[in-house]
Amino acid sequence: MSQEATPEERQKFIIETLEAKGRLNTSELSEHFQISEDTARRDLREMASAGLVQRVHGGALPVSPAGLPFVKRYRIANEEKVRLARCASQLISPGQLVIMDGGTTNLELARQLPRDLAATIVTNSPRIATETSEHPLLEVILLGGIFDKRSQMTLGAHVLSELALVRADLCFIGVHGIHPEVGLATAGLDEATIKKAMMNASAEVVALVTESKFGTSAAHKFAEVSDLDFIVAEDTVIARQFSEQVSKSTKLLFA
Template identity: 40%
Template structure:
């Protein structure tokens, strides 16, 4: 049986080999060129060429020693708002457990953070600052919530305001807690975004906040984005879904102090 498998691997055409590498990326998130070369019985040079081609096609980002899957979250906000609604609600229920009365909460745009807005406790004297019109709509007319909507330009397909106006307003805030939207998250590469302006605003949110929390759907874990936002060491609380394997949760806890798993 082993010999048959080896013969099959030796007989792979370049396109088949590249498809297998892409499958490994989608399964594991991160791949190493040396390990792939050994598995496919080819040279690391050949594997790196395949990884370069996959990166050119937008499937992955080249990192030291291998590649990281690009996050699948690069979709219009209107699409993301209707995806995995129940999963995001469970993440939100876990995330709001760290909110304390009378805090200033900075709530970034994003569909999971809209779910957090809906789950925030009432009559707790919270001031919620957000650049998300969708989140603002979930907060209005609820008792004990003071809401501040950050202004600015809302780009086509974006979930919230961006640009110089939004950036200036965020820089003037001193929040107790920030729920940051993350397009991609990897223990080594950190938090990333797809848009340069969005990444700049997110970095300002990190600087403006005493504590940083991220609630993350599973498909964004072990993936890359185009623009760096923050290292994992900046994240005080990470909320993940119940389907994340135990070994992966352990690897996250090795770099983040508080990793909390939402209820299934």
């Protein structure tokens, strides 16, 4: 490959390689275009700043679409989220205390809960709390804190202190990206801290994962994939390939 390749040509190659392979190492980019690794790192750094890739040590991963604002994210793969939510709702037993992290897929889960379910829902999502208000047998505990407009969740020290008092049977955690090597990641540091606390407060942890999130990452890692007890996903080639790369202790449930 000629050294005269433009930054735009290199960017096209990076995006196409990430779509095909799910990862690109700095050394691969350097060798392909016969450029220095410093130049390759600069290309990835600039693309990461533009939100086109997610940088990791030694290279880059596809960026998760979950980094978009809440309203825009809710419109992505909406029918898929409904199917995942219907499947995941069957994991909840009457009488359980369930933590529901904020996020668009978990909001759909709240909408799919049976009307006759008697359980306690703990959430940092005002939207989820509102959605479950029509369920007569659900007790809903809304965690108080600083309301983050981008994520539509309450965050901060107050949420953490309240979670320290909770011992939940089940936790539905939201992920922006899930990668067999990098783990579970989200866009904000405060979100990552809350998610980790939610998982620690629960006996079992479940993630509802749309196909576009497999093999992607985000800025802040908060757990390993092996920390999940269940992944609820659609039965696709990508999901099955992912299941072969992770610990057998994490079960995939196909919607």
